[in-house]
Structure formats: C-alpha cells, structure tokens
Amino acid sequence: MHDDQLDVTAETVATLIEEQFPSWSGKTIQLLASTGTVNAIFRIGNDLTARFPLRPADAAEVLAVVEQEVQASAELAQVSRFPVPEPVALGKPGAGYPMPWTVQTWVPGTVAFDAGPSGSYAFAGDLAAFIAPLRDAETRGRLFRGEGRGGVLTHHDDWMAKCFKESEGLLDVPRLRQLWSHFRELPRTGADVMSHGDLIPGNVLVEEDRLSGVLDTGGFGPADPALDLVSAWHLLQRGPRDVLRRTLGCDDLEWERGKAWAFQQAMGVVWYYVESNPTMSRMGRRTLDRILKSMQ
Template sequence: MPMHDEELTVLPAMVGELVRDQFPEWSDLPVRALASQGTVNAIFRIGDELTARFPLEPAAVDATLRALESEADAARELSGHTRFATPVPVALGKPGHGYPLPWSVQTWIPGEIATPTGSAGSVAFAHDLAEFIREVRAIDTRGRTFRGHGRGGDLTSHDAWMETCFAESTGLLDVSRLRGMWAELRQLPRGPLPDTMTHGDLIPGNVLVADGRLAGVLDVGGLGPADPALDLVSAWHLLDAGPRERLREDLGCEDLEWQRGKAWAFVQAMGVVWYYRESNLAISHMGITTLNRLIAQEIQGI
C-alpha cells in the first residue's frame, strides 16, 4: 500500500522507457525494481552498476531538481572522505512517460541492507560505525551551520510532532512511559560542541553490511552540518548494549552528547512506528526495536 498521500506510481516499464529515451548508452541494460526499505524514493537497478532513484511524493519540478542537485553535491562532498563505499552521482533524468518529476542515477553499492538486530551484537560492526561517524565529522563544515529544519538542531522544536506521535501511538506503544521519557530528553541543552558534518539518517535501511561488517552507507544526500550527536541514532537503531558502549568509547562521547543522541533516536523512532505500521513494516519495526532499547537503558539508569 502507498506510504504517503498522493504517492506517485513508478513502474519498471516506465523506467525502461525513460532510460532508453534519455540515456541511450544504457538502453541495452536490464531495468528491474529493487525491494527497498526506503520511504521517499522508488529504487530501480540499471544493469549491474547503476541505480535510479525516483521521488515518490508529489512536488514542483523545479524544487525537486534543486533537491536532487543538492543531494548530488552532498554525495560528491562525502566521496573520498571515508573508506566505506557510498553512492556516486552519475546523472539526472527529466520527467516523461507518465512520471512527472526529475530523477537521479547513482552507482550501485553491493551489500546487504542492515536490520535492527542482524549485526547488533557485533563489536566489530560497532567499531566500523564509529569509524564512519568519525570520518564524516572530520569533513570541513566550511563555516556552515545547521540549516534550521528537521533533526539536528533544537530538540524542543519537535514538541508538536511528538504530540502528534503520542496521539497516533495510543494502543501501539506505552505512551505514558514514552511521554515521560520525552519530557526529560527535550530539556537536554545543546551543549558546547559546535556543529559538525553528519550523515543525518543512519538507520538500518541506509546501512549495508557484508560478513557482519559495515560495507557501505546509502542515502548520503542529507550530509550536512548539525548537532554532532545526530549520527549517534545508529547506536540505538543498530546495536545492542555491549557494542553500543564500544561505539561510545570509540567516539569519546561525554554524557550530554550521548544523551542527545538518545533524544534524536527517540524522535526518529516515535515518528516511524505509527506512520509506517501498515505501509512499511520494516521501518515501523525498527522504531519499536529502538524504543525498546531506549526504555531498557532508562530502566537500567544508563
């Protein structure tokens, strides 16, 4: 079922026609839909080395093109700064054949999509995640700061959204307990650490694994300056308690930074459990797993 109101339909035949018309050099390559946990793009493989991403939510053509160009710029900025594979932008496509928006082509990154529990007990995987976060943080912000919307700035700016999530989660989650957690988390001050570069969305669906290790990271278009605690969401989305502590040690996180990482994981998890409970079970399940980990740590007083 659709994940969003007025969600666009993208079919393999449509993608094949667009590729043949706009990129004839790829016309002999097979086009096939790719099963994905993604929530904002339909993904298709073009041959063995390329993927095409089609935005699913209706928007203005010019705004979509600017967003895709920004994503490509972010991918180029990240390229070469980490030893882990990330997509490289290849081309931008135009509307056509019933699809109303621009679309993008990137390199294919091999690996298996991570799950909330698949590598959760691996200390080696935790070390890999910490290394990726550290490498991203080391990228020069060039004086840029948080852009002012979404996760990564002021926790209290998410109060209204959390109220919506609590209301929608009645009967799905222990809302009373979760309200109490948010009442504490939302008060965490920003702290003295300056904005650093962050991936911005280190959830299982954007992490690739191979042989139990981090193989690559997807959806890098959100790369940008933000609260350095933002990428710590991965500690609760992807790791059990022991490896989570190894990640913290690797990054040298002080208490405030670590607690703010919990807060960002809480915001993200609360938003996906109810919203995707029928349309994207993998994402909804991730949210439940993350909240259970956060509750367990609260009980333990960590």
C-alpha cells in the same frame, strides 16, 4: 506508504533511460525491494541505481533539492572510508513521471535490516570509523539548515505531540511522554559537525557482520554532533553500542542527545508505517525498547 504516492514502473524507467541516456538502453532494469520511504530504487544493469522520488511536488523545487543531494553525496564520498553511492547523472521528467530523478553507482551488500549485525563488536567499530571522518570534515561555515532532525530538540514538540496522540493503543504513551520531557531539556553544547543524518538499518550495508557500505548520502551536512549517534540505538545491542561510544569519545550529554534524536525518529515511524511499512515500524519499536531499557 503515502496516500499521494507516485506509481513508478520498470517500463517507465526503461522509457526514460532510452530517451535521456540511450547508452544504457538494453540494460536490465529491476525494482529493488526497499524499506525506503522517500524514493523508489531501480537497479540498472550491474553497476548503477536510479532513484525516483515517491511523493509529487513542484518539479522546480524537487530539482533544487535533488541537486543539493547530488552535491552532498559527492562531498561525502570524498571523506568516507567505506563505499557509498556516487552521483552519475541527473534525469528529467518524462514518460509520465513528473519530477527529476538521479542515477548513482551501485554499492553491493545486504541491508542491516536483513543482515542483523546488532551484536557485532567489529561492526560497531566500523560504524565509528565511518562517523569519525564525517565529523572531522570541514563545514566551510555552513550551519544546520533548520529542517528535520539535527537542530533544536524543542522545535519538534508539535510533531511529538502528534506522535503521542497517534500512538495511543500502540505504545506506552504516558511513559514515552515522560521520556520526551527529559530529552527535550538536554542542552546543546557542541558546534555543528558534518553528519550523514539518517543512519538507520535500511541505509547501512553489511557483509559478514562488517560494515560494507552506506546508502542515502544526500543528507550529508552540518548538524548536532549527536545526530549520527542514532545509529547506536537503531543498529546496536548494548555491548557493541558501548564500543561505538568509547571509540567516538562521547561524553554523557552528547550520548543522551543522540538517544533523544533516535527517540524522536522512532516515535514517528512506529505509527506512521504500522501498516504501510511494517519493517520500519518494527525498527521504531525496537529502538524505543533499547532506549527504555537504557533508562532503567
């Protein structure tokens, strides 16, 4: 998916485990099929998963990020009403792999990409029941860290300009430019709340059209209260989407800002992953279609 992507194999993982966590030696190691774009995920036995960053970077900088993600995941696990991965161990570079890596608990379920719960009203209610206690969690004086989605919409103007340029021939760019002109002007009124930060189908687990777990919790932190509303557009059809809005009590402005963050994310994934991760690219297209229909 990335030009500089690292090659991580089951053999590499087995060697790292034998060297660093010998009590797990002999457990079956399986690379999981994933739409994730940041980590390679391996299942270790029945109860654990290991996450290996895919893109090379300074090991010390990666360690600082990974430690922050481990802390965030542990914090979210304390407030979530649904199963989430819990940190178990932090691995070191070795066996030809140059960066830190993590081990978490395994959470069963089918990712929403495959389960297709978009028409389930019960699933929408579950999503709201996941998001609400995150919003109520203490920020402890922390503010948005200033990177990625969740801060100021206009800070993404340069990235959106690149997305529009790269999307020529793929999308109706003139119409989408007009939408961004509207979204970027939406004022921010609410203070930061704690948010998952990336509620896309690949991070949501489903069982019988109900939410059964949430993955990729290392981004848990303070952000725009509208940020987790991206789930309304990435995951839900119109009727269930209305359930999510009513249950969370979103006003018009907050709802529009959630739509804006979903738009920003979708514009990036359509062109970037059109060849390397078609599932993600299709997700972006579907999200944009839902947003466009809502504006008619």
